Structures are given as C-alpha cells and as structure tokens.
Amino acid sequence: MENTEIKVRDEGSTDLQVANNGNSTMDKILDLIANGAEISTEKIEKMMDLADRHEAKQAHNAFNVAVAAFKAVVPQISKNRTVGYQAKGQHVGYKHVTLDLITNTINPYLSKHGLSTTWDIENLQDGSIKVTCELAHELGHSKKVSMAEKKDATGSKNSIQSGGSTITYLKRYTLECVTGITAVDDDDDGRPPVADTPKAKPPTQSQLDVIQAICEQLPPVESFTPNFETITAICMKNFRDYLVFEQVHNIAEHLSSNHKTEQIYMAVPSETEAIFEPEN
Secondary structure, rough: OOOOOOEEEOOOOEEEEEEEEOHHHHHHHHHHOOOOOOOOHHHHHHHHHHHHHHHHHHHHHHHHHHHHHHHHHOOEEEEEEEEEEEEOEEEEEEEEHHHHHHHHHHHHHHOOEEEEEEEEEEEOOOOEEEEEEEEEOOOEEEEEEEEEEEEOOOOOOOOHHHHHHHHHHHHHHHHHHOOOOOOOOOOOOOOOOOOOOOOOOOOOHHHHHHHHHHHHOOOOOEEEEEOHHHOOOOOHHHOOOOOOOOHHHHHHHHHHHOHHHHHHEEEOOOOOHHOOOOOO
C-alpha cells in the first residue's frame, strides 16, 4: 500500500489520520511499535481500514482519469470483415471488426495510460460459455463486463471450433463494452453529418475554477506560464466529466506527462511588453 501515513495523536486516543507518504501502512505501524508506541489490535485494524479506503479512492480517481485520457487519443476502428450466409433462401450479410484488429489498435494506448485487459472464461451448467473482460489500472482499480452465449452451431464446425467461435465473439463484445469503443463502417467512419453535430457546451464557472487549480498544479517552467485557454480546451475535450477538485492533481500530472511545454505553456511577456501593449 503506497503513499499512506498513519498518525496516532496520543495514548488511549482513537483519533486517526491518513495522509500521503512514501511508506506503507504496515511499515508505519511497525515503526511506531519499535519506537515504544502501544497500539491495540483495534487501532491497527482502524488504521488499515482508513488506509485501504484512502488507497481505493485514489485508485478509482486515477482509473477514471486514465480511461478518459485513453478515449481521447485512441483512433477510430473500422469494421474489417464481411460475413455472409443464406437464410430461408435469402442472402444475409454484415460487417464486423475482428478481435485482433481491436487489440492491436488499442493495446498501445491502454498501456500508455497504465491500463490493461484480461479475460476469464467459464463453462456454465446449461452449456453456455461465459466470458468476463476486466479493464484494470496499474493502481488496482478495475471494471468488469460479462456476457454468456450458447456455442456457435452454425456451419459445419466441430465442438472445439464451436466453442472457439463463441469465445472469440464474446471476447470481442466484452472488450468493446468495457473500454467504451465502437467499431464503425468505412463509408462514414461513424461520424454524423456536420449539420447534426451538437455544439460543445461552454465550461461552467465551477469547471473554470477547477481548470485554474489545474494550471496552478502544473510544474513551473522558467520564463513560461500555463496557457489557460489552451488547457481549458484540452480539459473540456478530454476531461469534461471529471473536472472536480478531487481530480486536479491527476489531470495536472497527465497534462505535464503527455503534452510538450509549447502545447500547454506560453512565454511570460517581458515588463516592456506588459506595459506598452498596443492600443486596439
């Protein structure tokens, strides 16, 4: 458990605090005991519970920011396979995206933001196959989507082929669901006509206050200052739903790690430029 510090105020007190630190909770408890502190089992349990909840909240926040950042940069995926078959004398055809194209496209972007996916496969008593896809963040928070389906009995597949076909099908759909991506047709790339595209809502005052706090959290760069307008545009595009003060540190860290200085900073004007600005 990282970044947690436990403080015991005085002997016999149950007033506990959780703060950030580089040592684990258990290390701090052992240090306190080694230094002569008398800590009951009940207090230790409370310390561990507080630290666990604090870590879980931090992990959840980091997961949300990472997913938002992933969705902002992952490229659109076009359906790449056409399937056709005869049904009641009629030809039925449709297009879908293959699992390998999805994974090859999104995995580099998931990894860049500390995310990864895994599948769990289970054979159910009714003969169905259940596939669960888990999207996990490096700090421990995760999200799961499960789907179940009977074995694919179409065509001349044997039992193993039927099971493999169903597993691939379920892997593909659970992966799309848990990551929030959608494959599109080649004809319009999934984009609606320009006339039907809704205009983005301007930021609210509370969102602007959060963005200002994000600017203040960015690391200082000599002779440069955060470009508030540019950072506002980036935040409203990529983090609109996460502009709350609890996310300030995570978003600021993402901006400083994933954007070049010239993208989010602007040069500080000299005193002469500040005083003698040209009149409009």
